[in-house]
Amino acid sequence: MHEIKLGSYKGLKLPPVSMFSEDDLNLGAREAVKKLANQWAKNNMPAVYGDEVVIGLRAECDNMFVPELSNSNLKFTLGDPSVLEAFSQIINHKAGDDLVLSVTFPEGFTVERMGGKTVTFQIAIHEVNHRLPVELSDEIARQINPEVSGIDELQANLRKIISENWLQKIKEERIRSMIDAIASGSEYTLDQKEFQEVLDILNAQSQKELFSSGNPQNLEALMSGDNRMFETKNMALAEKTLVEELILTEIARLENIDISPEEIQEAKSFFLKTSPDKTQFSQLFPNDEFLGDYLFREKIIHALWKWNGCDIYGKSDYERIFTFQ
CATH class of the missing domain: 3.10.50.40 (Chitinase A; domain 3)
Known part of the structure; x- marks a missing residue:
């Protein structure tokens, strides 16, 4: 059985994050337009x-x-x-x-x-x-994306997507830095049987990915039973995975954080209303238990987000689903 003595998880001193500027966004959007135009040209010109x-x-x-x-x-x-x-x-x-x-x-x-x-x-x-x-024109822009009126709208759409992707990456980095900071100030012991189970799953995934890569060196190593290329990395990942779960579960216990059936139904309505792909939702959340587990994690992360001043980087994913005054 895992055990943890939790360290501080509020008011953490976190490393600074490099934000992107308007110039970065504009440059990224221009480059994305060029890439799309060149890909269109390869197939159509x-x-x-x-x-x-x-x-x-x-x-x-x-x-x-x-x-x-x-x-x-x-x-x-x-x-x-x-x-x-x-x-x-x-x-x-x-x-x-x-x-x-x-x-x-x-x-x-x-x-x-x-x-x-x-x-x-x-x-x-x-x-x-x-x-x-290719010299991009409004006509070509409309062929790339029939929903836009021309180059300016295509670039504006790409700019928004790039901004959202970069912001999501920053959020993920902040979450990782929070978990790492909490882990460094905590004491924990991992159950070796559960650790091995997680490690076996990660190793099986790595083997599948390497087999599908078709790299002869990878295949030769796998056929010989040499797992060193990914086992050390997966051991570290298995520990990070279990420690994160321990930290979040302990925070939920201390702060009385839980997910209600009403929250699950509200989140389901949100996803089904906003997601264009209903099949993808069903694959991610085949039942209410999977959705509840996802919401439980996001609710704890949302609390950490607020306690540690990370709301300056935008809404948390939990806050995106539910409306907060």
């Missing part, structure tokens, strides 16, 4: 001379497949003199287009059996990487 393309290439001659001249992922620059001139016909086509080219090779061609023969190339354009950045 036709290739021009000097662009890099990635194509799938299937060569056939006399109704027979020619493996020497085929390539599922050929990358080259349009206009490169080392590439067949016929491939310049890709110009004015875009990603997703297919075309067929016929090329008659001269006698003495590198692939001897193709000398003097006509080869048919079936081409699938996978990707077009434009040499020059």
